Amino acid sequence: MRDQYAGDVSDVLKFAFLRSLAAADRTLGVAWYYAPGDDGRPDGKHLEWRNEPAWQVLDAELHAGLSSLPSRTVAALESAALWPAGSIFHREPMPARVDRAEWGRRKREALEGADLVFLDPDNGLGAETEKHATFAEIRRLRRPGRAIVFITFPGRNMPHDVLVKQLHARLQDEAHAGQVATLRTNVSVPRAPGASSYVQRQRWFTMVDPDFLLIQRAQAFAEALTVVPRLSAKLDQTT
Template sequence: MKHQYVGDISDYRKYALLRALSWGGANRIGVCWMLTPSDGSADGGKLAYLRQPERYRQFDPQLFDILAHAADEPDRRRLQSIEESGAIAGAAYFNELLPDHTPGRAAFMDRCFSAFERADVVFFDPDNGLETSLPKGRKNSSKYLYLDEVARFYGSGKSMLVYQHFPRVERRAFLASCIERLRSVAPEALIWTFTTAHVAFFLAVHPESPARLAAAANEACGLWDEGFIAGQYVRSTRHGRPIIDSEIRM
């Protein structure tokens, strides 16, 4: 995550999903921004939706107004504007800058782990998503979440939501690959996908998590039309392809 992304259309979808999963604060969410420095690019500039309230405000009016206010002035396009707005009820935030180098990253994750001791679900917000072939510790590795880090949080009983940018590949196969990798380090997790035009979110619910988290995920699948966020429960995989249901009954 970068400050320059605050308020863009993907940000709107992200917070709408987090608000739905929090269930008004009943599910305690820890937000790990995985903050990286601005890269000077134009990324994060997709703000035109804020000038179309008749089309977009309906999805979450309160959140839309919060983001419109944050995006109105450059100085307000910072993560602190989201944290201080109360947009995600009862959320805790870890907003340190994530370094590339391995020792600094390990210390970052240690502090994050301690900060979210009481969280029901931890949201990881890397710039790009799950690890690829880039080794941890290399330049730009801070843009990824690594599977050993997922395994550590899941092993402690945490459910997780992970941001994933869509690369330029066939999406169905890509989603299946990500799900399989998550399953390899989060065995027995219940998994949902929430997809948008440019990004996906993977929710892995630990079997020891409160039933209300799965209930919130089910409910979120039906909150919006598919042009905003399409939510689906992943029942299993067959030949590398997810088999999905509209909901899971607990």
């Protein structure tokens, strides 16, 4: 997660989802996988949601909190009035690979009190780079009574129905996950500011070890997203 992405449409989706999952009975922990500095990419510029009434209908409190950010930074996100009570954060910058094990230990300690942990790397799961979380890190974060959620961005190298099954299988094999579920979202955003043509932006939110109530909340959230134009969602489960 980089400061330049703070408050983008992806944040609206992921924070609305996390708020729906946590409700009033889960303690949310957020592992930002924070990478300081601008990476020069044009990502993070889709703020059209601010003027779309449907996003406010989806979650008015979240809409107000994100719309009033004093700056587009991860620190400002943490201070915004949008988090479930008791939420905790780990924002230590991503380390060099040689220091990653100790960084991971400190992350686990910082999020010890969370029973719902969200991982927010730039590019989802992968190797030990600053842009990825790893299967091993998910395995080490697992414990009874805790669910882990992470964002990922599907590629185009295979059909997505196949890709999500492959992802779930790898989580069960490499992270020793039990039940796995992925909320697949697809939002269309203007190709350029003010453009009348749109491009698709797909964001997947995978839950590792969700209980029955979290599955119910995820399904209800997928249905709630139907109020937003040009946005679709589907929940896939593997037991």
